[in-house]
Amino acid sequence: MSVLLIKQWNSLLENDWLVPVLLTLGFGLSFAIPEYNLFSVYVQLIMMYIGINIILAVSLNLVNGYMGEFSLAHAGFMAVGAYSSVLLTMKVLPVADYPLLFPCAVFIGGVVAALLGMIIAVPSFKVRGDYLAIITLAFLMIVKSMIENIDFMGGPRGIPGIMKLTTMPWVFFWTATLVWIVRNFVFSKYGRAVMAIREDEIASDLMSVDTKKVKFFAFMLSSFCAGIAGALFAHLLQFISPRIFDITKSTDILIMVYLGGIASLGGSILGATIYTVLLEILRPSTMAALLSWLPSFMFDPLQAHLITHLGTWRMVIMPLALIMVMLYWPRGVMGLREFRGFIPRAHKQAHHHN
Amino acid sequence: MSEGIIYWLQQALNAFQLGSIYALIALGYTMVYGILTMINFAHGDVFMIGAFFCFLLSSLLGLSFIPTLLLTMLGTALLGVMIERLAYKPLRQAPKVSAIITALGVGMFLENFTLALAPYPKQVPLLLENVTWDVYGISISSIQIVIISLSLLLMLLLDYIVQRTSIGMAMRAISWDKTIVPLMGIPVDLIISITFAIGAGLAGAAGTMYALAYPVIDPYMGVMVGWKAFICAVVGGIGNIRGAMIGAFILGTVEIMVVAFLPSTFRDFVAFTLLMLLIMIRPYGILGKPRIQKV
Numbered sequence: 001m002s003v004l005l006i007k008q009w010n011s012l013l014e015n016d017w018l019v020p021v022l023l024t025l026g027f028g029l030s031f032a033i034p035e036y037n038l039f040s041v042y043v044q045l046i047m048m049y050i051g052i053n054i055i056l057a058v059s060l061n062l063v064n065g066y067m068g069e070f071s072l073a074h075a076g077f078m079a080v081g082a083y084s085s086v087l088l089t090m091k092v093l094p095v096a097d098y099p100l101l102f103p104c105a106v107f108i109g110g111v112v113a114a115l116l117g118m119i120i121a122v123p124s125f126k127v128r129g130d131y132l133a134i135i136t137l138a139f140l141m142i143v144k145s146m147i148e149n150i151d152f153m154g155g156p157r158g159i160p161g162i163m164k165l166t167t168m169p170w171v172f173f174w175t176a177t178l179v180w181i182v183r184n185f186v187f188s189k190y191g192r193a194v195m196a197i198r199e200d201e202i203a204s205d206l207m208s209v210d211t212k213k214v215k216f217f218a219f220m221l222s223s224f225c226a227g228i229a230g231a232l233f234a235h236l237l238q239f240i241s242p243r244i245f246d247i248t249k250s251t252d253i254l255i256m257v258y259l260g261g262i263a264s265l266g267g268s269i270l271g272a273t274i275y276t277v278l279l280e281i282l283r284p285s286t287m288a289a290l291l292s293w294l295p296s297f298m299f300d301p302l303q304a305h306l307i308t309h310l311g312t313w314r315m316v317i318m319p320l321a322l323i324m325v326m327l328y329w330p331r332g333v334m335g336l337r338e339f340r341g342f343i344p345r346a347h348k349q350a351h352h353h354n
Numbered sequence: 355m356s357e358g359i360i361y362w363l364q365q366a367l368n369a370f371q372l373g374s375i376y377a378l379i380a381l382g383y384t385m386v387y388g389i390l391t392m393i394n395f396a397h398g399d400v401f402m403i404g405a406f407f408c409f410l411l412s413s414l415l416g417l418s419f420i421p422t423l424l425l426t427m428l429g430t431a432l433l434g435v436m437i438e439r440l441a442y443k444p445l446r447q448a449p450k451v452s453a454i455i456t457a458l459g460v461g462m463f464l465e466n467f468t469l470a471l472a473p474y475p476k477q478v479p480l481l482l483e484n485v486t487w488d489v490y491g492i493s494i495s496s497i498q499i500v501i502i503s504l505s506l507l508l509m510l511l512l513d514y515i516v517q518r519t520s521i522g523m524a525m526r527a528i529s530w531d532k533t534i535v536p537l538m539g540i541p542v543d544l545i546i547s548i549t550f551a552i553g554a555g556l557a558g559a560a561g562t563m564y565a566l567a568y569p570v571i572d573p574y575m576g577v578m579v580g581w582k583a584f585i586c587a588v589v590g591g592i593g594n595i596r597g598a599m600i601g602a603f604i605l606g607t608v609e610i611m612v613v614a615f616l617p618s619t620f621r622d623f624v625a626f627t628l629l630m631l632l633i634m635i636r637p638y639g640i641l642g643k644p645r646i647q648k649v
Contacts, residue, residue: 070451123634129450130393131637134588138630141581145623156619247577251458258455312470319462326456327444 019341023176030172044168048236050276051171052229055178057256057268059225062182064254065262066191067218068198070129072250073120073136074226076143077113079245081227082234083153085109086162089235095165102165106174106231113227114220116143121219125212128201140250147242158241166236174232178225183265185221187344194218195263255322261332266339271332278321282314360491365610371498371567373606374505378560379583380590380598381512382434382553388529388593389549392450395457396437398580399464400554404430404561405571406468409478419481423504423562427555434554435547443543461577468573475572478565501563508559509599512552516595525549529593578622582609585629591642600640 033039039047056074063071088105089095095102123135148156185191193214196204205211234240252275260271280286287307291299325332379401386394407426411417417425441460445453485496516522524545527535536542564579565571586605590597605625612624632639 064451068451070454123630127633127637130391130454131633133393133454134584135630135633137581138626138633141622141626142630145619145626149617149619149623248462251462254455254458312473315466316463316470319459319466322459323441323456323463326448326452326459327441330448330452 026176027169027172030168034168045236046276046280048166048168048171048232050273051175052232052236053253053256053272053276054175054269055225055229055232056253057260057272058179058182058265059222059229060253061257061260061262061264061268062186062194062218062222062225064257065264065268066186066198067194067215069124069215070133071120071136071222072133072247072254073139073143073223074253075245075247075249076136076140077117077223077226078230078233078249079143079147079240079242080116080223081106081109081113081230082240082245083147083159084112084227085231086159086234086240087153089163089165090159095163099165102235103170103173106170106228106235109231110224110227113230114224117219117223118216120223121216124215124219137247140245140247144242144246154241156242158239158243160239162234162238162240164235164238166232171232171236174228178228179265179269182221182225183342185217186265190214190217198263251322255318255325257332258322259325259332261335261337263336264332264334264338265342267332267334267337270334274333279314279318282310282317284308284310364492365614366607367492367494367498369607369610370603371501371606372609373603374502375560375564375567375579376583376586376606377509377599377602378505378556378563379580380586380602381509381595382557383584383587384590384592384595384598385525385549385553387587388595389525389546390442390446391593392442392453393457393584394442394553395454395580396460396464397553397557398576398578398583399461400430400434400437400576401557401561401564401580401583402468402571402573402576403433403464404558405478405565405575406472406476406561406573407558408481408562408565409476409571412479412481413476422481423559426562427558430558430561431551431555434550434557437554438547438550443546461580465573465577472573475570478569478571480569481566497566501567504559504563508556512556513595515552521545521548582625585625588629588639589632591639594639594641597639597641 029038033047034044056078060071060074063069085105085108088108089102093101093105095105120136120139124132127135147153153159186194193204193209193211196207196209197211197214201211230245237244256271256275257268258271259275260269261267281290284307287310288303291302291307294302379397382397382400383394386392386397404426407429408422411422411425437460441456442453445456482497482500487494487496514522516525524535524540525548527538527540528542528545532542564575582605583602586601587598588601589604590599590601592598605628608628609621609625612618612621616624
């Protein structure tokens with residue numbers, strides 16, 4: 001039954017017109033939803049977080065999944081993008097008068113993050129695996145510690161009162177654009193080289209892959225996306241502090257990537273969506289609202305014994321889920337596979353296993 | 355003695371105290387890496403659990419210092435073996451990344467589990483009477499002496515176990531070659547469990563001593579201290595036990611010096627910059643040997 005459904009779904013995705021239609025529809029909806037309040041404000045907020053998390057998961061998947069390196073620095077790149085864009089919108093650019101300057105600030109945030117991404121790319125020429133994980137972690141700690149020590153950037157207290165500039169159309173625009181860019185990168189000559197590095201770096205070097213250049217590009221693109229996500233995140237949350245961008249944030253993104261499956265854009269999108277929704281469902285208020293249809297003799301004991309404690313136990317359940325995924329489901333939802341819709345026509349023959 | 359020398363000796367003593375705690379934790383990282391070539395990212399949180407065991411034993415059961423220390427070490431050793439058996443052993447053949455992520459997950463689980471049970475920082479009761487002596491202007495506290503001498507004792511004990519006993523020989527053999535050693539009749543799983551037990555036990559001892567010196571404990575205290583200890587292990591050459599001790603005293607000295615000269619908020623910055631530079635220049639550490647990559 002499900003196989004048949006997947007086959008029908010895939011044949012639907014073969015059509016050339018489907019992706020543009022979906023994109024237009026989504027873009028239209030992203031305007032319509034906040035305009036006509038099709039969903040509650042809370043659900044709208046979650047949808048925007050899902051978009052931002054999709055950007056993060058896709059970009060981390062580029063480094064961790066496609067290239068097979070291990071980076072913990074993504075929260076650091078997010079922080080760089082967030083802080084540089086916030087400083088621009090708060091102190092430099094007159095965004096209140098010219099709203100179109102906001103995407104410029106977001107873009108510059110991404111560029112600054114990409115420049116720092118080069119710093120991480122350099123040590124990755126020499127070291128891999130555990131040691132690269134440590135370097136990226138050290139990078140994250142250094143970024144955090146720097147921000148804490150610069151008074152101009154709010155220090156450890158952070159920056160409150162950021163304008164709420166991130167709207168649903170912008171989130172949709174950036175998510176679609178960045179996923180499109182990463183998808184084109186992955187299926188380009190560079191993408192092939194990136195995957196060759198994952199399989200065997202020395203062999204791919206011998207096969208005339210310019211590994212340094214490829215790593216540069218991959219790390220820069222990945223950190224660019226993370227910077228943009230950080231900028232959007234900051235203007236949605238309206239408050240940033242170094243504490244937000246710590247190792248927990250990086251781990252969150254890691255969970256999304258590995259839950260969805262490595263080396264798969266569709267997987268990252270699924271992983272980010274599932275993880276964000278799951279975290280929200282595990283909130284006591286959401287859970288109570290979701291279960292309120294139950295008759296009160298069932299709901300009341302649940303509410304008293306289970307739901308009210310979810311707030312504290314939610315963050316215990318998530319790492320356990322991560323461990324379980326790693327132990328019993330190491331490839332995630334769609335590890336090394338891809339939605340047909342993401343695969344360019346010329347490559348479709350090569351992807352038999354989907 | 356002149357003011358300057360006294361000041362430096364005082365700082366050196368503080369550095370030695372900090373270094374001993376780091377060393378005990380760093381040993382756990384380095385032993386596990388030596389045997390499994392895996393970074394046990396949850397080790398810092400085992401240290402935190404050690405401090406909480408110490409809190410429970412001393413405040414609820416009212417035990418004195420020595421039984422608290424021994425029971426804490428036993429408790430964390432069991433925890434270490436449990437983590438290894440449940441989370442790491444099934445992944446021994448899996449890609450290394452899976453093990454790294456699982457270790458991060460275990461660490462987060464331990465932190466948040468403790469946080470769910472103990473939402474507020476806890477005050478560990480005073481286990482030892484703190485007497486401060488004044489020796490030529492240098493103030494030495496009894497807790498400092500206990501921490502330094504106990505850590506040195508544990509380190510000597512570990513060095514003896516690794517270098518002189520058959521278990522230690524088996525450990526060194528496994529880190530030398532993992533495929534041949536089981537054929538020689540060495541129970542690899544048992545030795546790995548013992549390694550985890552020893553490493554976690556030392557972390558438990560470090561947790562107890564940390565709680566002695568800094569009695570306010572919280573579930574996230576293991577994160578930063580754990581990473582710092584990890585830096586020590588890398589500085590000395592990860593997988594090398596004596597290197598871990600040297601690295602710990604180097605980092606302890608660097609941190610105390612940074613605090614002496616710069617605002618204390620720069621401490622983490624300097625520590626991690628040191629780590630990053632070192633890995634880029636000499637990734638195998640001070641006492642480590644470079645691994646030759648074979649094609």
